Structures are given as structure tokens and as C-alpha cells.
Amino acid sequence: MNPAVEQVRALLERARALEANAPLEAGEFYHQARLLDAGCLEAHNALERLRSSHAYGRWMNIDCVIDERDDIYRFFASQDIARNPIREYLADGWRTLAELMPLLEREGKPLTGVGSMLEFASGFGRFTRHLTRVLPGRVTCSDVLPGSTDFARERFGVEAFDSATNPERITWPRRYELIFILSFFTHVPLHAWQRWLAHFAAALEDGGLLIFSIHSPAYAIEHNVPLDADGGCFLRSSEQSALSTDEYGTTFATWERVRREIGAAIPGARVEIHPNTFWIAQDAVVVRGGR
Ligand SMILES: C[S@@+](CC[C@H](N)C(=O)[O-])C[C@H]1O[C@@H](n2cnc3c(N)ncnc32)[C@H](O)[C@@H]1O
Known part of the structure; x- marks a missing residue:
């Protein structure tokens, strides 16, 4: 076995054994x-549990526990450039906040004034933990991953x-003033879009905003994604191990x-698209109600 792996295993074992009676000492071994x-x-x-001086929650002022089932965290950890995947994952939620807030300002609906918000496809709360503080x-x-909504409720009080x-x-x-869906339509097959869009429209308050992200077409072209004659492409692969590739792949x-x-699903909807707003090459689509 790799000596570092063996060392980590031994440290964790010592920490677990000490945790109940000597939490400070246990914290040092976990650290x-x-x-x-x-x-x-x-x-x-x-x-985090021990509220150690090494806990991220102490300086980020949010709940920093990361669920072991979180494939978005695993995705971060798998990147070549990942040096500190935990910190990078936690900081990335701030990034989403920093991307969403100016967009909402531009749309005349500042986040802090929003009375009710649905974060759909919220996963294990990469962004939720930051959002709920605001x-x-x-x-x-809401999400479809087993355990994700219990986790969000228990950890983030949403x-x-x-x-x-x-x-x-x-x-x-209920209905919501803002529905925000980051990187869901980037994965849902195009044949299902209209049903999803019509359903989201029914959950919007009058005057409400639906905001979701799509892969930037420029990125698709740059990466030779084979767009069909109708301007779409669905690839059967994704970062989520728990979801069928029939319903969740990669969509352009x-x-x-x-x-x-959108026009077919929500007649009369007004649509604006803002390029390169979220993550790597995700455009923001802003939809205002229908007739
Ligand atoms: C790329 S991840 C983005 C997660 C989250 N929005 C974020 O920004 O970290 C896409 C999410 O869509 C969720 N999802 C897929 N199908 C869904 C469905 N039918 N209903 C709700 N969520 C779904 C996945 O479980 C996953 O959490």
C-alpha cells in the first residue's frame, strides 16, 4: 500500500478512537x-463536527460539511488543477453567488430583495450553503439524488x-419569485426540455424570473460537438454516477x-441570454413569464 495512504488510514483510526473522550487531540490527528x-x-x-480551529466553517461562516455522495465534489477533486479540492469546492459556491448577483441586478431583481427562491437541481448544496446565508x-x-434534500434541510435549514x-x-x-437552475438543462435531453420548461413556468409567481444555464454554443463549436440540423446535441455521459444516461447526459x-x-413551452415568454455567465462557458437564460 502507498505509505501516505497507510499513514492517513492510521491517523484516521487514532482520531476516531479519541474523538469521544479527547476531541482536541482527535482534531489534531484529523488535521x-x-x-x-x-x-x-x-x-x-x-x-467541522468538532468545530476545530482547522474547520472551514469557522472562517467561512457557513455549514461546510460535504456529503460523501456529492459527485460535484468528486468532480472537483478529479480535476488536474485541484490542489485543495475541499477549499475549491466550498469557494466555488461563493463564485456562483458572485455570478448570480450581478446578473439579477442587471435584470432589475436584486437577490437580497427576492421573497422566495427555488434552487432546483441543488445537488448536495455546493451553492445552497452560501445562498441561504443571503x-x-x-x-x-429540490433534487432527485437520494438523500440530497434531507441533507439540505438538515444542514442548511432550507x-x-x-x-x-x-x-x-x-x-x-408553492410558487416562487425566482427559480434558479444551474447546470440542469446542460444535462437534460432536448426532447424533455419543453415539458420541464412548461412545468417551471407553472411554478413562477406573476412577475417572477426563471433563470437557468446552458452550455455556450461557442464552446460546443470550438470543441467540435456534433450539433444536429435543429441545433442540438445530447451525449450520454455525465459526472453523476447515480443517474441514468437516458435522462441525464450532456446537452448542447x-x-x-x-x-x-422556450417559445413552444411558454408562449409569450420574454427571453434574454447572457453569454459566459456561470462556470466554464455556461450562458444564463432569463425567462419572464408567459401570457
Ligand atoms: C451539474 S449538477 C449541478 C448541481 C448544482 N446545481 C450546483 O450548482 O452545484 C446537476 C444536478 O441536477 C440534478 N438533477 C438531475 N435530474 C434531476 C431531476 N429530474 N430533478 C432535479 N434535479 C435533477 C442532479 O442530481 C445534479 O445535482
């Missing part, structure tokens, strides 16, 4: 383990409900195709 393995979630989550008591989350793979099976608990669409799908 040593995380120094050796920057992506060690067991050590990280223990440091909008306490006003955020609802309302949360389980989603479904079929939009018509989702009953909205031209702006014309995006506008056509």
Missing part, C-alpha cells in the same frame, strides 16, 4: 490526515422536496434552439 490527503472528506467533516428562510431546494425524473410527477409546494443547443424550445 494531520487532511494535510496528507487534501481531499479527505472523513477528516474534513470530523473537523436569503435565510426564503430558499427552497425547505426541500424530492424531485422526480418526470416533471409532471412533481407537485410544486444553439441560442435559436433554446429560444424555440
Whole structure:
């Protein structure tokens, strides 16, 4: 066995044995383990649990526990440039906040004034943990991953409900002033878009905004993605190990195709698309109600 792996394993074992009766000492062993393995979630989550001086939550002022089932975290950890995947994952939620807030300002709906917000496809709360600090008591989350909504409710104190793979099976608990969906339409097959879009429109308050992200068509062209004659492409691969590639892959669409799908699903909707707004090459689509 790799000596570093063996060392981490031994440190974790000592820490676990000490945790109940000597938490300070245990914290030091967990800290040593995380120094050796920057992506060690067991050590990280223990440091958060113990409110150790090495816990990220103490300086980020948010709940920094990361669920072991979080494939978005695994995706971060798998990147060649990842040096400290835990910190990078946690900081990336700030990035989303920093990307969403100016967009909302431009749209005349500052985030802090939003009365109710649905963060759909919220996963295990990469962004939710930051959002709820800005909008306490006003955020609802939903995702289809087993355990994700319990995690969001328990850790971040948000309302949360389980989603479904079929939009018509989702009953909205209420309507929302803002529905924000980051990197969901980037994965849903195009044949399902209109059903999802119509269903989201039904969950919007009058005057509400639906904001979602798409892959930038320029990125698709640059990477030779084979767009079909209707300006779309669906590839059967994704970062989520728990979801079927029939319903969740990687999706590309031209702006014309995006506008056509929205127009067909939400007649009379007003649509604006802002290039390169989120993450790497994701454009923001802003939809205002229909007729
Ligand atoms: C690329 S991840 C983005 C997660 C999150 N929005 C973020 O920014 O970190 C896409 C998310 O869509 C979720 N998802 C896929 N199908 C869904 C469905 N039918 N209903 C709700 N969420 C779904 C996945 O489980 C995953 O959490």
C-alpha cells in the first residue's frame, strides 16, 4: 500500500478512537490526515463536527460539511488543477453567488430583495450553503439524488422536496419569485426540455424570473460537438454516477434552439441570454413569464 495512504488510514483510526473522550487531540490527528490527503472528506467533516480551529466553517461562516455522495465534489477533486479540492469546492459556491448577483441586478431583481427562491437541481448544496446565508428562510431546494434534500434541510435549514425524473410527477409546494437552475438543462435531453420548461413556468409567481444555464454554443463549436440540423446535441455521459444516461447526459443547443424550445413551452415568454455567465462557458437564460 502507498505509505501516505497507510499513514492517513492510521491517523484516521487514532482520531476516531479519541474523538469521544479527547476531541482536541482527535482534531489534531484529523488535521494531520487532511494535510496528507487534501481531499479527505472523513477528516474534513470530523473537523467541522468538532468545530476545530482547522474547520472551514469557522472562517467561512457557513455549514461546510460535504456529503460523501456529492459527485460535484468528486468532480472537483478529479480535476488536474485541484490542489485543495475541499477549499475549491466550498469557494466555488461563493463564485456562483458572485455570478448570480450581478446578473439579477442587471435584470432589475436584486437577490437580497427576492421573497422566495427555488434552487432546483441543488445537488448536495455546493451553492445552497452560501445562498441561504443571503436569503435565510426564503430558499427552497429540490433534487432527485437520494438523500440530497434531507441533507439540505438538515444542514442548511432550507425547505426541500424530492424531485422526480418526470416533471409532471412533481407537485410544486408553492410558487416562487425566482427559480434558479444551474447546470440542469446542460444535462437534460432536448426532447424533455419543453415539458420541464412548461412545468417551471407553472411554478413562477406573476412577475417572477426563471433563470437557468446552458452550455455556450461557442464552446460546443470550438470543441467540435456534433450539433444536429435543429441545433442540438445530447451525449450520454455525465459526472453523476447515480443517474441514468437516458435522462441525464450532456446537452448542447444553439441560442435559436433554446429560444424555440422556450417559445413552444411558454408562449409569450420574454427571453434574454447572457453569454459566459456561470462556470466554464455556461450562458444564463432569463425567462419572464408567459401570457
Ligand atoms: C451539474 S449538477 C449541478 C448541481 C448544482 N446545481 C450546483 O450548482 O452545484 C446537476 C444536478 O441536477 C440534478 N438533477 C438531475 N435530474 C434531476 C431531476 N429530474 N430533478 C432535479 N434535479 C435533477 C442532479 O442530481 C445534479 O445535482
